[in-house]
Amino acid sequence: MINENQVISGWGRNSYAKVNIFEPLREEQIREKIIHSRKRSLITRGLGRSYGDSAQLDKETVIFLKNFNGVNIDKNNNEIIAQGGVSFDEILSIIIPQGYFLPVSPGTRYVTVGGAIAADVHGKNHHKDGTFGKNVKRLLLMDGKGELLELSKNDESEENRAKFWATVGGMGMTGVILEATFSLIPISCSFISVDTSRHENLDGLMDKMIESDKSHRYSVAWVDSLNKNFRGVLTCGNHAHEKLLPIKLKSKALQYDIKSLGKTPNLIPGGLLNQLTVKAFNEAWYRKSPKLKEGELQSIGKYFYPLDGIKDWNLIYGKQGFIQYQFVIPDMASYMVRYTLEVLRKLPASCFLTVLKRFGNVNPSPLSFPIPGWTLAIDIPANTPNLYEELNKLDAKIVSEGGRIYLAKDSRQSSETFSKSYPRLMEWLKIKETLDPKNIFMSDCFKRLLY
Numbered sequence: 029m030i031n032e033n034q035v036i037s038g039w040g041r042n043s044y045a046k047v048n049i050f051e052p053l054r055e056e057q058i059r060e061k062i063i064h065s066r067k068r069s070l071i072t073r074g075l076g077r078s079y080g081d082s083a084q085l086d087k088e089t090v091i092f093l094k095n096f097n098g099v100n101i102d103k104n105n106n107e108i109i110a111q112g113g114v115s116f117d118e119i120l121s122i123i124i125p126q127g128y129f130l131p132v133s134p135g136t137r138y139v140t141v142g143g144a145i146a147a148d149v150h151g152k153n154h155h156k157d158g159t160f161g162k163n164v165k166r167l168l169l170m171d172g173k174g175e176l177l178e179l180s181k182n183d184e185s186e187e188n189r190a191k192f193w194a195t196v197g198g199m200g201m202t203g204v205i206l207e208a209t210f211s212l213i214p215i216s217c218s219f220i221s222v223d224t225s226r227h228e229n230l231d232g233l234m235d236k237m238i239e240s241d242k243s244h245r246y247s248v249a250w251v252d253s254l255n256k257n258f259r260g261v262l263t264c265g266n267h268a269h270e271k272l273l274p275i276k277l278k279s280k281a282l283q284y285d286i287k288s289l290g291k292t293p294n295l296i297p298g299g300l301l302n303q304l305t306v307k308a309f310n311e312a313w314y315r316k317s318p319k320l321k322e323g324e325l326q327s328i329g330k331y332f333y334p335l336d337g338i339k340d341w342n343l344i345y346g347k348q349g350f351i352q353y354q355f356v357i358p359d360m361a362s363y364m365v366r367y368t369l370e371v372l373r374k375l376p377a378s379c380f381l382t383v384l385k386r387f388g389n390v391n392p393s394p395l396s397f398p399i400p401g402w403t404l405a406i407d408i409p410a411n412t413p414n415l416y417e418e419l420n421k422l423d424a425k426i427v428s429e430g431g432r433i434y435l436a437k438d439s440r441q442s443s444e445t446f447s448k449s450y451p452r453l454m455e456w457l458k459i460k461e462t463l464d465p466k467n468i469f470m471s472d473c474f475k476r477l478l479y
Contacts, residue, residue: 036090039342040079041349042410043439045086045472053095058204059174061089068470072200074143075115077136079352080439081472082199083143088470091204093142101126106212107165112142112205124284124328128212129267131163135383137286137333142205147436148197148396150403152246152265152332155388159398161196162391164210169195171203172464181392189392194459197393199435201474202463216270217281220246220331223264223322226314230258230366234402237386240264246331247386251369252310253379253406254303258369260384261317265331277325286329286336306378313380345409353419354405354434356387356398361429365404368422372406375418381407394452394459397434405437416440438473446477 031049052058062070072091073083084090093113099122100109106128110119116130117137123129134149143149148161157163166180169191179192195202223244227233233249240247244264251260270281335341342350357364365384372379383405387398408415423433423445432449433441447453461467 030089036073036076036084037349038080038083038439039077040352040410040437040439041342041345041347042351043081043084043472045081045084047085047088047090049092050089051092051094055170055176055206058091058170058206059176061091062170062172062174062204062468065089065466065468067467068475070468071471072112072142072146072204072469074113074140075138077134077139078143078147079437081476082147082435082438082474084472085470086472093140093204093206096206101128101212106214107209108212109207109209110141111207112145113140115140116144120328121284123212124215124218125282127215127282129215129218129328130160131211131213132157132160133332135333136336138336141208141210142200145196145205145208146198146200148391148393149436150385150387150398152248152385154398155241155247155386156245158388158391159197159393159396160210161193161393161396164196164208166209167192167195167205168207169203169463170206172466172468176206177203177463190459191463193391193393194395194456194463196391197396197435198456198460199395199474200471201460201469203469213267215267215282217268217273217277218283218328219268219273219277219281219325220265220328221268221272222324222326222331224318224320224324225262226259226317226319227262228257228259230260230369233258233260233262233384234362234365236262237384241386249384250313251382251384251404252314253369253377253382254307254310254373255314256373258366259314261314263331265326268325273325284328286327286333302378303376306380309380345407346411348409348411350410351408351415351419351439352405352437353408353422354403354437355422355426355431356401356403356434357426357429357431358399358401361431362402364426364429364431365402367425368404368406371418371422372408375412375414377406377408377412377415379406379408381405394456395435395450397432397436399430399432401431403434405434435473441477443477443479
């Protein structure tokens with residue numbers, strides 16, 4: 029099935045493309061599409077939650093795998109076999125009642141398995157469990173020749189291992205991910221034991237985050253980007269044990285029930301998103317958080333996916349959309365967190381979704397984003413004056429300090445920034461050429477970064 033001339037964009041709604049949408053029912057249909065495609069004409073798209081232009085290809089064909097959504101749990105090995113088009117939301121509804129959780133999850137459950145592998149997504153537990161790709165054991169890939177490859181990170185063949193890791197974090201450029209086998213985390217209940225602490229300045233917040241790495245599997249901080257001291261709120265968590273649940277929650281021990289909070293709120297509509305309204309929001313958010321609260325039981329939805337409860341929350345930024353600027357810098361360059369916040373506050377940029385996390389060790393993927401250190405993600409209205417010029421300057425400083433920009437969030441970094449910050453790019457390009465010799469798989473993002 030093909031729907032022609034459909035207009036799509038990333039979650040940031042700052043770049044649009046007119047595409048033909050292809051929704052195959054069988055593998056053979058994908059193979060035929062690949063074989064008869066011309067150069068730079070295909071990209072696979074999940075649920076459209078990458079923020080920039082990485083899952084779109086203007087005037088070409090986008091593959092939706094919504095019909096490839098099967099799952100099979102292997103309880104003997106605590107693993108799941110899932111097709112590329114199944115969403116994390118669908119998987120969670122199956123695995124949580126059976127006593128499992130995802131090994132890694134980003135801040136939304138509306139991503140597909142294929143998209144999670146392609147972007148090598150990370151979550152609040154990178155310092156403990158790495159990226160999603162690190163927890164993938166095997167995948168089925170339809171490459172640019174229409175050949176079906178079974179790839180494993182433990183394959184005896186060095187060439188196949190290289191193809192596996194080039195696909196993990198490869199942003200869909202190596203082929204169509206049809207299926208994956210990945211590990212699951214056994215849990216005894218679906219609640220998280222959360223410790224919340226409020227910090228009056230950035231230094232105190234970052235010190236506490238380093239300390240919390242040792243005792244908590246999950247950790248994330250919200251930063252008040254308009255406050256002169258960049259105060260923040262840290263929430264750290266571990267999976268709670270069923271024995272610790274109060275009697276009233278025993279019957280809900282393995283319940284997966286995320287309630288919607290409604291549509292995009294009118295509190296800060298796009299036309300009123302400015303320094304005054306954001307400052308008021310930030311003040312309310314900071315004050316509502318406890319100065320210190322330990323062992324609070326929170327549902328998986330509340331802790332992992334707070335924004336999912338608000339339908340189409342990205343519309344809050346208005347017609348021009350927003351940029352999510354996410355970078356990582358090594359520990360030795362931690363000053364860049366404060367420096368970036370100061371640059372954007374002086375701009376001024378009306379940022380109220382500002383998230384700070386810690387990263388652990390790298391994996392073997394040439395294009396995987398995380399390196400040990402700090403990652404800051406900031407949502408910025410796209411119509412902020414002089415925004416692109418300032419971000420270009422920040423890019424240069426981040427790269428000079430050994431950092432990089434996250435491809436799944438990016439819609440504007442230069443090819444020069446990309447090539448300097450991902451030093452294994454040439455290695456990856458050689459593997460892509462092997463998997464996709466006609467260069468069929470492409471995106472607007474990689475056109476910008478490579479050509």
